[in-house]
Amino acid sequence: MSKAIYPGSFDPVTFGHLDIIGRSAKIVDELVVGVLVNSTKQPMFTIEERVEMLKHLTKDYSNVEIISFDGLLVDFAREEKADIIVRGLRAVTDFEYELQMAQTNHIMEKCVDTIFLTTSLKYSYLSSSIVKEVAWLHGDISQFVPAFVIDKIQEKIS
Numbered sequence: 223m224s225k226a227i228y229p230g231s232f233d234p235v236t237f238g239h240l241d242i243i244g245r246s247a248k249i250v251d252e253l254v255v256g257v258l259v260n261s262t263k264q265p266m267f268t269i270e271e272r273v274e275m276l277k278h279l280t281k282d283y284s285n286v287e288i289i290s291f292d293g294l295l296v297d298f299a300r301e302e303k304a305d306i307i308v309r310g311l312r313a314v315t316d317f318e319y320e321l322q323m324a325q326t327n328h329i330m331e332k333c334v335d336t337i338f339l340t341t342s343l344k345y346s347y348l349s350s351s352i353v354k355e356v357a358w359l360h361g362d363i364s365q366f367v368p369a370f371v372i373d374k375i376q377e378k379i380s
């Protein structure tokens with residue numbers, strides 16, 4: 223039985239994240255999307271709002287659970303009895319940091335391995351920061367996030 227954690231800030235969740243969730247949910251038996259309480263970033267959405275959006279958007283997946291966490295990812299993985307971490311790789315720029323994190327996590331917890339899914343080409347440019355930047359400037363974000371998320375973003379910026 224394989225159980226994986228897909229960690230991230232998801233502020234907000236984009237089509238790129240949902241693509242990784244859908245694809246990894248097919249690979250592992252159970253997938254926990256871990257929403258990081260990140261005190262160093264000033265988020266647009268509270269942790270509860272991010273969890274609620276993800277729950278709504280993944281309700282059709284029977285093997286996906288959304289849980290918030292803070293502290294070390296390997297501690298969260300241990301708590302959840304997960305032995306896999308899933309990360310998305312968009313470009314070479316993601317690689318160096320991701321490699322360092324994967325190796326660090328593996329040294330801290332030998333039982334945990336990181337697998338990387340390369341982004342679908344159509345989402346390779348996409349990040350939560352880009353979505354927020356375009357939204358603040360009143361641009362069209364319908365190709366980046368689902369309608370449900372657009373409504374939540376509009377509430378924040380209006």
Ligand code: ADP
Pocket residue numbers: 229230231232233236237238239242308309310311312316340341342345346347348349350
């Ligand atoms: P973090 O702050 O941990 O990078 P994010 O919410 O930005 O959190 O991203 C979470 C994970 O999703 C990361 O592994 C990131 O590389 C991946 N990701 C983000 N955007 C995309 C995308 N457009 N396509 C594929 N993976 C993505």
